[in-house]
Amino acid sequence: MEPVIPDEKAIKPPHKIWILELWDMCKMAVIAIAIMLLLNIFVFNLSLVKGQSMEPTLENSERLFVDKLVYHFASPKSGDVVVLKDPSTGPDRKTFLVKRVIAKPGDTVEVREHELFVNGQPKSEPYTDVIIEDSDFKPLTLGKDEYFVMGDNRHAGRSKDSRYFGSVKKSQIVGRAEFVFWPISKIRSL
Template identity: 60%
Template sequence: MNSNNLSTEHVASKEQNGPGVPDQPGKSWGAELWDWVKTIVIAFVIMMLLNLFVFNLSMVKGQSMQPTLVERDRLFVNKIVYDFGTPSRSDVIVLRDPSEGVEKKDFLVKRIVGLPGDTVEVRDHHLFVNGEQQAETYTDTEVQDPDFGPITLEADHYFVMGDNRHEGKSKDSRVFGSVTSSEIVGRAEFIFWPFSEIKKL
């Protein structure tokens, strides 16, 4: 009984394939390679588009944001967040350097400390916004640079400073003035490298 069943199954299988029909050959190595190349190119194009319009991976250069950010920290920058809202106080942002001269850089990383309509002033080694001294828990020292302001911000103007308040360590709105939303590239969301320093900003 069992032998007949096995024989019948074998014959049926052969009949399904049809007489004289060879097994389907696998893809050639050239076709396999082309599939891989297409996949890699598509993934690269998608990443380039995302990097151009949605997010950016940036590396910190310089000391102006210490102790929050240090040299060579890698940041994930959200480039569309301000398409759906406006910048907020204490946001860490990447902006195009509005300054001129030989020390001009392509981009800067700073913190927003003043919003449109605010009056910003540095006095007696402290930051004041609208006459109130700010509790800046992200710094490790009081402001060591000379007093600044007061200055009242116009519509769509933001006052940015580096977290490093040691003298001469941050080129920011005290040097190049307030910045507009058009100069802001995006908001730095978190440090993603080194792994030991991963944290939300």
């Protein structure tokens, strides 16, 4: 006959069992929160669209899934929708913008007669149907790790972008917006 080994929980008073289970749940919650925070810092971010600067592509109050790893392995491409640190605010402020990459390092950008040109050629922009209402600007050639970003809404004064603060460094780009996940009725990839 084998000896009977009593269950640990059976020999502990009921109030201690409850405390042990609560302690286990608290440890699991702390671990889950720590993992989510690490993923949010290094892998992805969930961002809220504020304002009208990316209309018609993105609307106010839509929520985005942002891939923060992609640009550690590749460079932003023309047409990518990116989240970047607002260069017009001080380094202490954590303000972010959602913009589209229009030109990459080595490209020359200009606006002539309300039309966008990249490397001397009119830029095909199927994501917007609005002409650039702001005044023209002379050709600007981007340096190493510099990107020219614009909002899709080209109405005068609607988008704080590279026309306002100049080119942005790759280090200022937080990640690429991959898809809209909220509201559910508007889920779509970008």
